[in-house]
Amino acid sequence: MAEKILVIGAAGQIGSELVLALRKVYGDANVFATDIKDAPPDVKKSGPFQILDVMDDKRLIHFVIRYKITQIYHLAAVLSGNAERLPLQAWDINMRSLLNILDLAREVGVKKIFWPSSIAVFGKTTPRENTPQLTIMEPNTVYGISKLAGERWCEYYVNRYGLDIRSLRYPGLISYKTEAGGGTTDYAVEIFYDAIESGKYECFLKPDTTLPMMFMPDAIKATIDLMEASAGNLSIHSSYNLAGISFDPAQISAEIKKSIPKFQISYKPDFRQAIADSWPKTIDDSVARNDWGWSHEYDLAKMTKIMLKEIKRKL
Numbered sequence: 157m158a159e160k161i162l163v164i165g166a167a168g169q170i171g172s173e174l175v176l177a178l179r180k181v182y183g184d185a186n187v188f189a190t191d192i193k194d195a196p197p198d199v200k201k202s203g204p205f206q207i208l209d210v211m212d213d214k215r216l217i218h219f220v221i222r223y224k225i226t227q228i229y230h231l232a233a234v235l236s237g238n239a240e241r242l243p244l245q246a247w248d249i250n251m252r253s254l255l256n257i258l259d260l261a262r263e264v265g266v267k268k269i270f271w272p273s274s275i276a277v278f279g280k281t282t283p284r285e286n287t288p289q290l291t292i293m294e295p296n297t298v299y300g301i302s303k304l305a306g307e308r309w310c311e312y313y314v315n316r317y318g319l320d321i322r323s324l325r326y327p328g329l330i331s332y333k334t335e336a337g338g339g340t341t342d343y344a345v346e347i348f349y350d351a352i353e354s355g356k357y358e359c360f361l362k363p364d365t366t367l368p369m370m371f372m373p374d375a376i377k378a379t380i381d382l383m384e385a386s387a388g389n390l391s392i393h394s395s396y397n398l399a400g401i402s403f404d405p406a407q408i409s410a411e412i413k414k415s416i417p418k419f420q421i422s423y424k425p426d427f428r429q430a431i432a433d434s435w436p437k438t439i440d441d442s443v444a445r446n447d448w449g450w451s452h453e454y455d456l457a458k459m460t461k462i463m464l465k466e467i468k469r470k471l
């Protein structure tokens with residue numbers, strides 16, 4: 157039987173690219189894209205798209221039964237910066253949406269679920285260099301608390317109900333197709349737009365704020381590879397550490413200058429500096445590498461070249 161895949165958050169930064177990649181693997185008609193907002197034209201043209209609110213558990217369950225959904229990718233979330241503006245609302249959206257899905261998967265018998273976690277599960281007391289898979293986790297942001305709680309719930313549903321739930325602790329994701337909204341690592345996306353449009357960028361983090369990052373094609377590959385890995389190889393049922401590149405604002409700015417010599421960066425740290433300071437600088441993802449053969453492809457130079465080229469084309 158063909159897999160029938162539901163993607164929730166298909167108009168977002170990850171979803172708008174993951175839907176197209178999944179349609180290549182599983183067939184256009186088998187990947188159902190949904191979001192509370194309108195999706196990019198290629199997502200709507202290449203296969204089914206519907207407006208669906210993940211908080212509406214009744215409609216969600218009808219959808220899953222009606223289309224005989226076998227896998228769910230739940231990508232909808234309020235990111236770190238935005239969550240600090242409305243803490244309880246963000247907690248409610250991030251947690252209730254996940255619990256809706258876990259519980260409907262148990263009831264209806266959905267075979268596999270993907271849910272993204274984040275480097276935000278770590279906090280100030282976590283070792284910040286080469287952060288291990290298993291370590292101290294005391295997140296200080298609402299987003300991080302919701303992701304850590306979500307990881308615990310995922311593992312609970314695996315152990316208690318035998319669901320197949322897979323998850324990655326994504327680093328900051330950098331892409332040119334759809335902008336993220338309200339994240340702390342999003343400076344590394346904004347910087348490209350401003351560099352091209354105005355030749356300057358005011359960064360909300362300090363120049364030496366190193367954070368784990370990843371170019372979107374690597375994140376898409378990691379997601380599909382993990383979902384296709386044989387269940388017997390997976391030793392982690394909370395969420396896998398995942399690493400690509402780590403850099404700071406000064407380093408990405410220097411890389412952009414190689415192509416746009418007149419580019420100027422200035423620094424005006426805001427509340428997101430404290431968030432970034434509580435997150436790791438580098439991640440040890442050896443468990444992912446050993447369990448399902450993960451390896452990344454893009455470094456800072458390669459990513460920067462593509463970002464500049466594609467955003468220039470878009471603008």
Ligand code: SER
Nearest residue numbers: 235236274339340341
């Ligand atoms: N990129 C996310 C954020 O900054 C972290 O998962 O909120």
